Amino acid sequence: MATRVITFFNNKGGVGKTTTVYHVAWMLSQLGVRTLAFDLDPQSNLTSMFLTNERLEDIYESNAPITILDAITPIVNGDQAVPVHIERITDNLGLILGNLALSTFEDTLSDAWLKCLNGEIYSFRITSIFKTIIDESVIRFDADVVLVDVGPNLGAINRAITISSDYIIMPVASDLFSIQGIKNLGTTLNLWKKQWQQRKDLKPQQLTVRIPENYSNPIGYIVMQYSAKESRPVKSYLKWAERIPRIFAQYVLNLDVLNVNSTEADPNCIALLKHYRSLAPMSMEVHKPIFLLKPGDGAIGAHVYAVQKSYDDFKLLATKILERCL
Numbered sequence: 001m002a003t004r005v006i007t008f009f010n011n012k013g014g015v016g017k018t019t020t021v022y023h024v025a026w027m028l029s030q031l032g033v034r035t036l037a038f039d040l041d042p043q044s045n046l047t048s049m050f051l052t053n054e055r056l057e058d059i060y061e062s063n064a065p066i067t068i069l070d071a072i073t074p075i076v077n078g079d080q081a082v083p084v085h086i087e088r089i090t091d092n093l094g095l096i097l098g099n100l101a102l103s104t105f106e107d108t109l110s111d112a113w114l115k116c117l118n119g120e121i122y123s124f125r126i127t128s129i130f131k132t133i134i135d136e137s138v139i140r141f142d143a144d145v146v147l148v149d150v151g152p153n154l155g156a157i158n159r160a161i162t163i164s165s166d167y168i169i170m171p172v173a174s175d176l177f178s179i180q181g182i183k184n185l186g187t188t189l190n191l192w193k194k195q196w197q198q199r200k201d202l203k204p205q206q207l208t209v210r211i212p213e214n215y216s217n218p219i220g221y222i223v224m225q226y227s228a229k230e231s232r233p234v235k236s237y238l239k240w241a242e243r244i245p246r247i248f249a250q251y252v253l254n255l256d257v258l259n260v261n262s263t264e265a266d267p268n269c270i271a272l273l274k275h276y277r278s279l280a281p282m283s284m285e286v287h288k289p290i291f292l293l294k295p296g297d298g299a300i301g302a303h304v305y306a307v308q309k310s311y312d313d314f315k316l317l318a319t320k321i322l323e324r325c326l
Contacts, residue, residue, distance in 0.1 A: 012181030
């Protein structure tokens with residue numbers, strides 16, 4: 001089976017996107033799925049979740065050339081591509097490290113996007129840069145799944161990543177701005193696909209690198225961090241939660257009619273993830289997913305049940321994601 005490249009993307013920040021990528025990556029690896037996590041958000045929060053402070057200091061204070069930017073720079077300079085460093089978290093889990101300076105690459109990508117319309121080889125090579133890096137690292141790690149974390153914006157970096165992805169998952173919250181984020185992102189994803197298809201038709205024959213296929217298929221959304229009451233979101237969330245199915249169908253899937261009136265009944269809703277509250281800071285402190293916390297980490301008393309429940313929740317989520325990405 002071909003490796004699946006799945007990008008977690010929302011125009012609205014602060015919805016728990018990075019935390020979800022982190023936990024899904026860990027769970028997939030626990031299930032025996034060889035997983036690569038790519039930190040392509042210039043904020044590099046995914047990297048800091050995986051690595052200890054000591055390891056982070058070793059990497060960034062020594063300027064060790066092992067982040068995603070160190071694989072991008074040679075290609076931008078017209079040199080031979082350099083294999084990206086894969087940080088081995090476990091036998092089944094690898095991490096491509098982020099870099100705060102990745103945002104400086106935005107202008108180069110924007111310029112290349114425009115010049116692809118002229119059929120320029122270099123511009124196609126730059127626009128395809130994330131596909132080039134992903135493909136090479138997948139072969140080296142023998143990955144089954146690639147999970148990509150991106151920043152909450154509609155810039156050139158995210159455009160290049162999106163067209164290089166097979167699937168898109170939208171983590172969303174039940175609030176006004178998250179609804180607006182779904183509208184913005186859905187409209188933009190459809191525009192990017194049309195624009196890249198237009199450019200693909202202008203691909204120069206002499207180009208030797210593989211260009212993105214432009215699948216970027218939205219497979220659903222995850223409602224994040226809701227408080228639960230009798231297995232349903234509390235009333236304060238319902239006003240916005242009930243709008244998500246229609247907005248997602250209309251703006252992301254281009255469907256005019258969707259005969260569902262709740263997120264729970266919506267086939268496009270992959271999961272409703274609870275806010276695990278006090279488990280989150282424990283997880284951050286010991287650099288473990290919440291479902292692997294032990295009594296020695298502070299998960300005692302009522303936390304023990306919460307840890308067990310979180311394992312079941314994320315196992316179900318990871319399984320559903322795999323099923324949708326066949």
